[in-house]
Amino acid sequence: MKTKVKKSLDGANAKSDSKSPAINSLDIDSSSSDIEIYAKEVLNALIADNLPPTPNNFSLYFDRLLEDKSENLRKQIHSILELEENNDDETTILLEHNLKQGFASIKNILNVTANLYKNMSLMTKILEKRKKELSDTPEVKAALNVIGVLEGDVSKLNSILKTQSSQMKTIYDDTAKIVKNVENETIFDNKFGVYNKRYLLTKIEQEIGLIKEFNHKSSLIMIELSHELKKSVNNDKAILLMTRTIARLLLKTSRRSDIVSHYGNGVFAMLLKHTDIESAKKASERLCDLVSNSNFFLADREIQLKISIGVTDIDAEHSVEEIVVSAMDGIQKAYEQKSADYAVSLRS
Helix, strand or coil: CCCCCCCCCCCHHHHHHHCHHHHHHCCHHHCCCHHHHHHHHHHHHHHHCCCCCCHHHHHHHHHHHHCCCCHHHHHHHHHHHHHCCCCHHHHHHHHHHHHHHHHHHHHHHHHHHHHHHHHHHHHHHHHHHHHHHHHCCHHHHHHHHHHHHHHHHHHHHHHHHHHHHHHHHHHHHHHHHHHHHHHCCCCEECCCCEECHHHHHHHHHHHHHHHHHHCCCEEEEEEEECHHHHHHHCCHHHHHHHHHHHHHHHHHHCCCCCEEEEEECCEEEEEECCCCHHHHHHHHHHHHHHHHCCEEEECCEEEECCEEEEEEEECCCCCHHHHHHHHHHHHHHHHHCCCCCEEECCCC
16 A cells, blocks of 8 residues: 555564574575565564464565565565455455345335335225216216226235235345344445444454564554534535545555544544554654645535544553543544644553
8 A cells, every 4th residue: 555654563674684594594595586585574574573474464564564665566566466366355345235235125125115005005095086976977887887896906906915015024124134133243334435343343352462462563543534624614415525535545545454444423543553653653644644635625615634633552451442542532632732633642
């Protein structure tokens, strides 16, 4: 990704150099390609930092260390990654989206059926009215007989339609329960195109466990559209569009290892794995600059976007809720100061 957040394990390369026996044992010089050489450098960094070379850790360091490489190497590696990209989360998100679309279609079918049932009921009433009108005229007994037969047929059709409508409602209710159960396990926020709160909290919990095990540094930042900007715009639809723009910018600047999610009420969060507070501050500063350089057009008015960010660390001594509260407190501190649009809030 484009945001170049500093590696949380400062001096990872220096550590690797200081442990030359481990590096030499990987025999980098014998590698036949640039990407093979780079892969071994990533593995060296993991070993130097005493982290297990699991697929997740390797992928995380793979992205981190790539930021310091030449542009040609980055392009070469990114082109390879694009060819073999296979993200299980993206597949899950697509399935969630298709499921919700399917449920929406079922709901539309039920609405159409309900309208058809209402129209049949209306037709029955019209027939009764016309029959009553004709009963006052003796010459139309034959017509009355025909209408009577027709009335019986309509009544039968109405009864059948009522039964089928009831059956469809039962199917709809059963489907609604299934969708509700799925929504309780979803990881995606359809409104903003990022992960949802449930997924974020799960990932923070997992990161706490990893920090407890390996003692590395990770950070959490919370982002929201500036209160002052919301007040000046005072247009719910425009605020929603601006908030979606912020979500897109967050996705654009995040790395593959970062978790971008919607916490709720237009507040977004970024879980920065293996990123210390100083690196998180620099990332927040760059993000504020990127957003402030992005303009939003409302009718003939050009609006400069502005955000407020709260920064906090993730540690093994505090709960997920305490960590999130600290980040939210950081947003409040950012509003209270004039020097920057972000602020750090740490637990004592």
